[in-house]
Amino acid sequence: MGGSPNLDLLRFLVLILLSHAHTYAVAETTTGTATTCPMDFSYVLRIPWNRSLCQNFQPPDENDNTNTTSKPQCCQSLLSLFGVAVAQHLKETSLFRLPNLATSISCLRDYQSKLNSVSLANNLVSYCLDPLQFVRKPNICARIESLQDWVARLGKSTSLDTACKSDLTDSTACDGCVRAGYKVQSMLLSIDGNQTHATNCFYFAILYAAGIVNEFGPESDGAVSCILGLELNSRVGSASKAHSALVFGLTGAGVALLVMFSLLGLYFWYDKKWRRKKNSGFGFDLDEQQGSRPKLRPNTGSIWFKIQDLEKATNNFSQKNFIGRGGFGFVYKGTLSDGTVVAIKRVIESDFQGAAEFCNEVEIISNLKHRNLVPLRGCCVIDDDDGNNDERGNQRYLVYDYMSNGNLDDHLFPSSGNQIGKEPLSWPQRKSIIFDVAKGLAYLHYGVKPAIYHRDIKGTNILLDADMRARVADFGLVKQSKEGQSHLTTRVAGTHGYLAPEYALYGQLTEKSDVYSFGVVVLEIMCGRKALDLSSGGSPRALLITDWAWSLVKAGKVEEALDASLLRCGDSSNSNPKGIMERFVLVGILCAHVMVALRPTILVALKMLEGDIEVPPIPDRPMPLGHPSFHADGNNFSISPALSGDQKYFLETCLGKH
Numbered sequence: 001m002g003g004s005p006n007l008d009l010l011r012f013l014v015l016i017l018l019s020h021a022h023t024y025a026v027a028e029t030t031t032g033t034a035t036t037c038p039m040d041f042s043y044v045l046r047i048p049w050n051r052s053l054c055q056n057f058q059p060p061d062e063n064d065n066t067n068t069t070s071k072p073q074c075c076q077s078l079l080s081l082f083g084v085a086v087a088q089h090l091k092e093t094s095l096f097r098l099p100n101l102a103t104s105i106s107c108l109r110d111y112q113s114k115l116n117s118v119s120l121a122n123n124l125v126s127y128c129l130d131p132l133q134f135v136r137k138p139n140i141c142a143r144i145e146s147l148q149d150w151v152a153r154l155g156k157s158t159s160l161d162t163a164c165k166s167d168l169t170d171s172t173a174c175d176g177c178v179r180a181g182y183k184v185q186s187m188l189l190s191i192d193g194n195q196t197h198a199t200n201c202f203y204f205a206i207l208y209a210a211g212i213v214n215e216f217g218p219e220s221d222g223a224v225s226c227i228l229g230l231e232l233n234s235r236v237g238s239a240s241k242a243h244s245a246l247v248f249g250l251t252g253a254g255v256a257l258l259v260m261f262s263l264l265g266l267y268f269w270y271d272k273k274w275r276r277k278k279n280s281g282f283g284f285d286l287d288e289q290q291g292s293r294p295k296l297r298p299n300t301g302s303i304w305f306k307i308q309d310l311e312k313a314t315n316n317f318s319q320k321n322f323i324g325r326g327g328f329g330f331v332y333k334g335t336l337s338d339g340t341v342v343a344i345k346r347v348i349e350s351d352f353q354g355a356a357e358f359c360n361e362v363e364i365i366s367n368l369k370h371r372n373l374v375p376l377r378g379c380c381v382i383d384d385d386d387g388n389n390d391e392r393g394n395q396r397y398l399v400y401d402y403m404s405n406g407n408l409d410d411h412l413f414p415s416s417g418n419q420i421g422k423e424p425l426s427w428p429q430r431k432s433i434i435f436d437v438a439k440g441l442a443y444l445h446y447g448v449k450p451a452i453y454h455r456d457i458k459g460t461n462i463l464l465d466a467d468m469r470a471r472v473a474d475f476g477l478v479k480q481s482k483e484g485q486s487h488l489t490t491r492v493a494g495t496h497g498y499l500a501p502e503y504a505l506y507g508q509l510t511e512k513s514d515v516y517s518f519g520v521v522v523l524e525i526m527c528g529r530k531a532l533d534l535s536s537g538g539s540p541r542a543l544l545i546t547d548w549a550w551s552l553v554k555a556g557k558v559e560e561a562l563d564a565s566l567l568r569c570g571d572s573s574n575s576n577p578k579g580i581m582e583r584f585v586l587v588g589i590l591c592a593h594v595m596v597a598l599r600p601t602i603l604v605a606l607k608m609l610e611g612d613i614e615v616p617p618i619p620d621r622p623m624p625l626g627h628p629s630f631h632a633d634g635n636n637f638s639i640s641p642a643l644s645g646d647q648k649y650f651l652e653t654c655l656g657k658h
Contacts, residue, residue, distance in 0.1 A: 035100075037107035038093070039085040043219050044114040047084070050231040053077050054120050059127035075128035080230040082111055086134065087211030087218035087228075094147040096207055097136040104131035141201040142192040150208065153191055159183050164209040168222030171330060172348050177226060181205045303378030303399070310334065310344055310380055310397055317346070324460075333402060342377060343403070347396040358396055365475075368448065372440030374463055374473040375401045400473070404466045408433060409459030412524060424565040427577060429468055430525045434584065436470035437462055438606045441518060444475055445511045445602055453509055457517035458498045458531070459524060497532030497544065501594050512599045519591025519599075523549050526585050528563030546592045553589055553618055558582045583608070586615045594621050 054074040085107070090096055098104045112125040136145055142153050163180035166173050181202070188201035210218045210227040217223065224230045313334030314321045323331040329347040336342060347358075362379045369375075380397040405411075411425050425433070437457070444452040454461075454475050461474050500516035502508045520531045523545045533543040552561045559567075562581055587608045593599050598619055600608065607613045 035102040035106040037103060037110045038098075039089050039107050039110070041085055041107075041111050041114045043084055044081065044111070045117065047081070047219060047224060047230075048233040049077070049081055049224070050233055051118060051120065054115075054124060057124075058121050059123050074124070077230060078115075078124060078128050080224075080228040082108075082129065083206065083210070083228045084218045084224060084230075085111070087207050087223070090147070090207050090211035091218065095136070096145060096150075096204055098134050099136060101131060101135050104134045107134070141197045141204050142188050144188075144204060147212070150204075154184070154187060158187070160205065160209050160213050164213045164227065165215055167216060167220075168214065168226035170222075172346075174222070174226035175330075175348050177209060181209060181227075184208075305378050305380040305397070305399060307380055307382055307395075307397070309337065310399070312337070313342065314344055334399075341402040341404075343400045345398045345400065347398060362398070368443075368452075368475075370440060370443045370447070372436045372469070372471055373443065373475060374403065374471045377401060403463035403471060403473075405464035405468055407460045408462040408464060408470065408521075408525075411464070412459060412528065413530060424528075424563070425525075427566050427581065430566070431580075431584070432468070433462070433464070433470040434522055434525055434609065435606070437472060437518060437521065438602060438609065440470070440472035440475075441514055441602045442606060444472075445514070451511065453511060454514050454517075455503075455509065456495060456498070457514055457521060458495050459521060462521070497530070500596075502596055510596070511601060512596045515591050515599050515602055515605065516593075518602065518605070519588045519593075520546060522584060522588030522591065523561075526563065526566070526581060526588060527561050528565065546589070549585060550589055550618070550621065553586065558585055561585050580611075583611070583615055586618060589618055590615065593619070595619075 054077060057074045086097075089098075098107065108125050108129055108131055112122065115124055116122055138145070142149075144150055144153060159180040160177070163173075164177040168174045168177055182205075184205045185198065185202045188204065189195060189198055192201065206227055210223045214220065214223045214227065218228075221232060225232050311317065313336050314332045317332055321332045321334060323333050323343065325331070329345045332344045332346070334342050334344045359379070359381060362376070365376050366378075377399045379399065380395075382395040441454065441457070444454060452475060454472065456474060457472070461472065463471050463473050465471060498517040498520045500513040503513045503516075523529075524531055527545060527549060529543075529545050529548070531545050533545075549561045552558060559578065559582065562578075562585065566581055567578070587605055590608075591599055591605050604613070608615050
């Protein structure tokens, strides 16, 4: 699904398809009969999909083992485009897949014919897609083959039926649909009981959302770009014609509407005047400000921005200014009228429902001042009940200082597009970043009363300023804890691979939950490996960095866990750089221990990193070493039993008091 797609899952799906690419040619020769395809691919010529990834791509020969970066991207586009026909087929027949292999081959042949008509290579389909993937099978996801099976497993209505129904070209609506897709996938996996069916269950959720739920149909821009994740070219010409027709049609009704709007204007003016009196003691000036200058709010250094100022700063939130998806929303780069460069986040998800509760929380965040936290400059709240006569609806924005060096994840794991000219982080830089993050967390845990638990410490939430100093971001939009108590929540925020087991399984949130995530980040920085690698060695099994590093430490091979670039360029001015690096790895493993009671607090971890106190021997972990997914060579692991084992076992071992 689009919006902010799960790249690891998509990459995993493409690898599965490519590993079976030869099946197409074999199956075509064995059928020997011409079968009519029940699907129409004329939409390939109508939909303005971006063909640039495939135009200059020529699939290699079968004997060519060269790994081409563009290959997965082109093949993923073709798979998404083919999904339009499959979703339409589901809508017409109530079947998620094609009846047999011969039909699948026939459809892929017709599909290739349409691609030929737009001057693409004549062997793209046989190279990228496997006909077996689209054939009905009895047990690929909760034994679902038809809509009747879907309803029998999930009921007549799911979260997809409400979240994916409307126009998904709106980014907020799209994000809600994406979240619903992953929720339904989890439900299907729970019913199925086989985690290896995750891809197929996700595939079924996509088809159901595009073919059955979305009221605009599988060919609509929203369904194609959001649900199926296909990049589209802009429809500038057609949009202009539609706009002209709309203006022409509305001209006749203009006179009648003028009288209506005049009356509504008087009503909103009176209502707004009444609300101004009602909100006079709220602590914020919610009235529309005069002039273009932003207004300082009482008792804080933050600013109450007008939406017009933010739209101007970001060129109306243009895609050119889109930085990326952050925690709780989308982030844009903007330049204020005084020339200040800022990062503007449009909040689409938080624990706060009302504008008043959100503003109170912003007031708290505004007073958090620390060298290792991203400063909040101000906010903007649009409430469709405040009499603005504005079609934007309820929207919330946060304005932060812009961090010119991006996030930590981009430096540790640069993508192919931004790898050029980027040197690996040096040992002094990594050491400084780890200390900065620890100090930022220590302030949130102990420098604020009541304490703030971050809940989503990860590389993308650690930003780097112009001096490569680390600052923790997205630390405020969570509930503050009651002093002296842990926090039990029904909503688990966070990212797989960084979540503490007791938080992921039971919602038990304490400061040690952040310590676990911090330990994972330390291991990523020191080892140069992702927290959760879903494509390690081409295996469908996931590799957790905590399992991998722990096995090397227990085998006495700590040095092998270090990033190779650190060993090549150690800090020669330090008397024992390798020993210090290994100490950081040990602290990371200890912080990410599955047992809460054995993790240090962030203050103790900081003292261990600084060398003020010794790192204790790494204790054993409550996981069965004889588990068949645990390999002694330290290279491949499935997801740790700490995240998938028996709940009673964890109740007795992991939820220790501290």
